[in-house]
Amino acid sequence: xxxxxxxxLRRASQVTFFFIFIWLVLKTTFDVDFNPxxxxxxxxxxxxxxxxxxxxxxxxxxxxASGSLYKGLLWSLVILVPTIFMGRFFxxxxxxxxxxxHWMSAFKSERKERKGKRLLDSNRYKPYQRIKYYIFFFVTGxxxxxxxxxxxxxxxxxxxxxxxxxxxxxLHTGALAMTAAARNTxxxxxxxxxxxxxxxxxxxxLPYRQAHFHGxxxxxxxxxxxxxxNRVFTRFWCRGICPLGAxxxxxxxxxxxxxxxxxxxxGGCNKCLLNCQGGDNxxxxxxxxxxxxxxxxxxxxxxxxxxxxxxxxxxxxxxxENPAGTAEVDVTRRKVVGSLAxxxxxxxxxxxxxxxxxxxxxxxxxxxxxxxxNNFLERCIRCGQCMRVCPNNALHPTILESGFEGLWxxxxxxxxxxxxxxxxxxxxxxxxxxxxELSFEEKVGDDDTPPMRMGTAFFDRGRCLPWAMxxxxxxxEEWCPVSPKAIYLREExxxxxxxxxxxxxxPRVDPALCTGCGACEYACPVFDKKAVYxxxxxxSRSETNQLLLERAT
Amino acid sequence: xxxxxxxxxxxxxxxxxxxSGTTGLTFxxxxxxxxxxxxxxxxxxxxxxxxxxPILTSARNEDPAAALNAALEGIGGIGxxxxxxxxxxxxxxxxxxxxxxxxxxxxxALVSEMVRLCFGAGAAQVTVSDVSCNDPRRSFLRSGVRExxxxxxxxxxxxxxxxxxxxxxxxxxxxxxxxxxxxxEADRFINMPVIKHHNLTLCTIGMxxxxxxxxxxxxxLHQEIEQSIVDLAAFTRPTLTVxxxxxxxxxxxxQGGSLDDVRxxxxxLCSTDQVAADARGAEFLGLDPDRVGHIVLADRAGVGTLDYxxxxxxxxx
Numbered sequence: 001x002x003x004x005x006x007x008x009l010r011r012a013s014q015v016t017f018f019f020i021f022i023w024l025v026l027k028t029t030f031d032v033d034f035n036p037x038x039x040x041x042x043x044x045x046x047x048x049x050x051x052x053x054x055x056x057x058x059x060x061x062x063x064x065a066s067g068s069l070y071k072g073l074l075w076s077l078v079i080l081v082p083t084i085f086m087g088r089f090f091x092x093x094x095x096x097x098x099x100x101x102h103w104m105s106a107f108k109s110e111r112k113e114r115k116g117k118r119l120l121d122s123n124r125y126k127p128y129q130r131i132k133y134y135i136f137f138f139v140t141g142x143x144x145x146x147x148x149x150x151x152x153x154x155x156x157x158x159x160x161x162x163x164x165x166x167x168x169x170x171l172h173t174g175a176l177a178m179t180a181a182a183r184n185t186x187x188x189x190x191x192x193x194x195x196x197x198x199x200x201x202x203x204x205x206l207p208y209r210q211a212h213f214h215g216x217x218x219x220x221x222x223x224x225x226x227x228x229x230n231r232v233f234t235r236f237w238c239r240g241i242c243p244l245g246a247x248x249x250x251x252x253x254x255x256x257x258x259x260x261x262x263x264x265x266x267g268g269c270n271k272c273l274l275n276c277q278g279g280d281n282x283x284x285x286x287x288x289x290x291x292x293x294x295x296x297x298x299x300x301x302x303x304x305x306x307x308x309x310x311x312x313x314x315x316x317x318x319x320x321e322n323p324a325g326t327a328e329v330d331v332t333r334r335k336v337v338g339s340l341a342x343x344x345x346x347x348x349x350x351x352x353x354x355x356x357x358x359x360x361x362x363x364x365x366x367x368x369x370x371x372x373x374n375n376f377l378e379r380c381i382r383c384g385q386c387m388r389v390c391p392n393n394a395l396h397p398t399i400l401e402s403g404f405e406g407l408w409x410x411x412x413x414x415x416x417x418x419x420x421x422x423x424x425x426x427x428x429x430x431x432x433x434x435x436x437e438l439s440f441e442e443k444v445g446d447d448d449t450p451p452m453r454m455g456t457a458f459f460d461r462g463r464c465l466p467w468a469m470x471x472x473x474x475x476x477e478e479w480c481p482v483s484p485k486a487i488y489l490r491e492e493x494x495x496x497x498x499x500x501x502x503x504x505x506x507p508r509v510d511p512a513l514c515t516g517c518g519a520c521e522y523a524c525p526v527f528d529k530k531a532v533y534x535x536x537x538x539x540s541r542s543e544t545n546q547l548l549l550e551r552a553t
Numbered sequence: 554x555x556x557x558x559x560x561x562x563x564x565x566x567x568x569x570x571x572x573s574g575t576t577g578l579t580f581x582x583x584x585x586x587x588x589x590x591x592x593x594x595x596x597x598x599x600x601x602x603x604x605x606x607p608i609l610t611s612a613r614n615e616d617p618a619a620a621l622n623a624a625l626e627g628i629g630g631i632g633x634x635x636x637x638x639x640x641x642x643x644x645x646x647x648x649x650x651x652x653x654x655x656x657x658x659x660x661x662a663l664v665s666e667m668v669r670l671c672f673g674a675g676a677a678q679v680t681v682s683d684v685s686c687n688d689p690r691r692s693f694l695r696s697g698v699r700e701x702x703x704x705x706x707x708x709x710x711x712x713x714x715x716x717x718x719x720x721x722x723x724x725x726x727x728x729x730x731x732x733x734x735x736x737x738e739a740d741r742f743i744n745m746p747v748i749k750h751h752n753l754t755l756c757t758i759g760m761x762x763x764x765x766x767x768x769x770x771x772x773x774l775h776q777e778i779e780q781s782i783v784d785l786a787a788f789t790r791p792t793l794t795v796x797x798x799x800x801x802x803x804x805x806x807x808q809g810g811s812l813d814d815v816r817x818x819x820x821x822l823c824s825t826d827q828v829a830a831d832a833r834g835a836e837f838l839g840l841d842p843d844r845v846g847h848i849v850l851a852d853r854a855g856v857g858t859l860d861y862x863x864x865x866x867x868x869x870x
Contacts, residue, residue: 030688030690030691032694033694034694034695035700042691042694208690208711208713209688391688391690391691392688420650420687420688420691421650421810422650422691422695423650423691465776471776472753472775472776472778473753473775473776474752474753474775475772475775477752478751478752478753478775478807478808479686479808480808481649481808481810482810483805483808483809483810483811483813483814484805484811485805489752505752505753523686523772524772525770525772525773525775525776527770
């Protein structure tokens with residue numbers, strides 16, 4: 001096989017894995033067929049989170065933080081073990097975010113910084129490429145104390161989260177707006193073409209109901225910034241920030257596959273450096289860095305003199321003109337310890353002040369089956385898969401509801417969507433077990449087990465129509481899905497504006513029956529600030545966040 | 554400066570100014586354009602009264618399809634209601650993500666049989682739809698209605714944003730409101746409610762089931778629930794009301810959730826008079842129809858007759 005064929009294979013691999021990843025994110029939605037006569041639980045037809053389970057950083061960090069490797073995360077060894085021998089092939093061949101950054105870097109620029117000598121210089125190994133190691137050791141330190149911060153910058157969760165919660169909803173809104181604008185022109189051909197395009201999109205990718213997420217601007221801006229940085233520095237993210245790349249760099253320490261340079265053959269054309277993705281100095285005369293190389297093969301394929309060769313057990317002799325390659329990571333022991341220590345210190349800092357359990361927002365309603373908060377934060381990688389799969393658009397990324405530490409972890413906003421009592425999809429797609437997979441019986445409860453509770457509903461009697469305005473309503477009671485209903489009614493006499501006595505049914509909550517699903521809050525007609533609302537107290541996952549001395553099952 | 558030069562230099566600026574000015578004047582002070590879809594009812598769904606038949610029939614049978622057929626025969630058979638080439642919309646209650654046994658939705662066996670009967674009578678198209686309360690995809694799946702309707706050849710239409718339009722319902726509470734297109738753009742409308750308890754209206758049967766043709770924020774309608782039900786019934790006037798009394802949700806309505814809330818009655822009612830159907834149905838919940846607000850109000854408004862015995866009622870054993 002020639003090196004050009006190998007490079008084309010790499011390109012095909014990148015395209016394939018990129019589209020598989022996007023397809024999996026698209027399929028993380030309520031797109032199922034199910035026959036209630038056969039199964040009680042709705043199951044997704046595809047293992048939509050499988051791509052995330054191949055992520056070695058997610059695996060290592062959840063292992064360090066929680067002490068266990070959840071279900072499919074064992075797949076990560078499929079990436080990690082070959083890396084130990086080969087180096088960071090994942091970054092160059094598989095990583096869908098790496099591919100996106102590759103493409104963003106690749107297309108032509110008119111700026112002179114992106115050409116010739118300036119580009120050549122920017123492709124040499126730079127000190128900023130150490131930052132990713134500091135980040136990696138920082139999140140490792142935090143994980144050691146049970147706070148999983150890696151997910152914020154781990155490329156696979158980051159891409160799933162950005163595409164799922166920011167990009168796709170934006171595209172959907174854009175498609176709708178443009179179709180509407182085209183129709184409103186009143187010009188038939190334009191309207192027809194726009195309608196046709198929309199119909200194709202509708203069938204091909206658009207979901208039945210597009211979810212929209214709370215506060216995704218930050219997620220979108222971060223994503224766009226990372227992509228745009230490629231226009232200044234080739235693969236800035238992969239070279240400088242990515243903690244997964246750093247981890248794979250560290251694990252390449254003993255790789256037996258690498259670059260061999262032939263000083264004699266080199267004609268000094270610089271093409272290897274011009275096409276370098278990793279910033280790893282493939283050029284003769286500089287020290288090649290195993291831990292930075294993505295194995296994209298561009299250097300070897302573009303070398304006209306046959307001076308560069310990737311091979312097992314490369315001969316890397318150190319001469320004055322051509323320093324040997326190295327598999328060492330360019331970070332001093334002191335910096336490693338410092339980064340780890342910073343991560344370790346960050347966790348108590350996050351959690352200092354009020355007691356950990358007290359500091360959380362009362363509206364931090366975690367998905368059903370979520371682990372207790374401290375265990376939840378050991379595992380959640382903020383990939384947003386639960387948010388995407390929720391058929392009711394109930395789950396959203398937090399901003400500060402669970403503190404700085406829990407940025408972008410999922411919580412329910414019942415005003416936007418409630419938790420469907422019979423649904424267990426969020427637990428099915430969670431790749432790390434932060435949300436445990438529930439059976440139908442565990443979710444709704446049966447004679448022996450109580451239902452899964454997320455919180456408790458409370459009435460705001462100053463806003464509730466029968467309580468404050470002598471007006472009949474009880475939509476909340478109609479929607480309460482438990483039987484017997486957790487919202488009960490008492491017919492009472494209210495006085496209306498004319499002083500007449502009116503009989504109205506006034507709703508109340510029985511906290512022993514309420515599961516905190518939020519259906520009442522969702523359905524309440526007092527639209528802007530609901531007259532019934534759910535807070536997290538009473539949630540099954542917490543022993544302390546309770547209100548009743550004894551709770552009926 | 555030459556005149557020619559002057560014109561050349563000022564020409565583009567003048568042209569741009571002219572376009573700007575014309576645009577401004579053209580769009581100045583226009584009424585905000587209504588960009589809403591406005592729908593209208595394409596046909597009167599009702600069939601003319603026929604003194605050969607009772608207005609309400611009831612049949613009992615453990616087989617829901619057999620009960621439906623018996624009740625339908627008694628009131629004139631499907632041929633009286635659906636003619637060759639007509640577009641029929643069937644409106645079961647698929648409000649909730651509940652299984653058939655829980656009694657919160659219309660029995661799927663009745664829906665599939667009804668669809669089959671319509672096609673048997675020559676219907677060109679049978680559509681089954683409902684604006685569910687819970688997620689429609691889940692509700693149509695778990696209720697078994699999607700499977701039942703599709704296997705019988707009907708087209709199941711889940712409510713989609715682009716299928717809503719505004720309509721003047723002409724009621725005293727319900728005037729301009731969003732309605733799902735499928736329920737007004739048809740020749741025949743078959744209402745297929747299930748008998749359920751409801752704390753505000755005491756019961757939800759046929760007329761209340763029509764809430765499911767509405768979009769918009771219908772949770773506000775509870776404030777004038779009786780009048781809005783009557784308005785909606787007076788607007789819709791279905792061809793036929795087929796009441797599912799196979800399972801009756803006698804408490805914790807309209808969602809139920811426990812099998813203990815359900816009583817098996819194995820009954821199907823067919824009626825050309827929605828008030829009569831509701832009055833008979835209410836009795837399954839132990840209610841006196843004379844004391845059910847919206848039924849009484851509908852009777853007074855002339856939507857139908859509460860006293861079904863006098864108007865013509867037949868029980869088929």
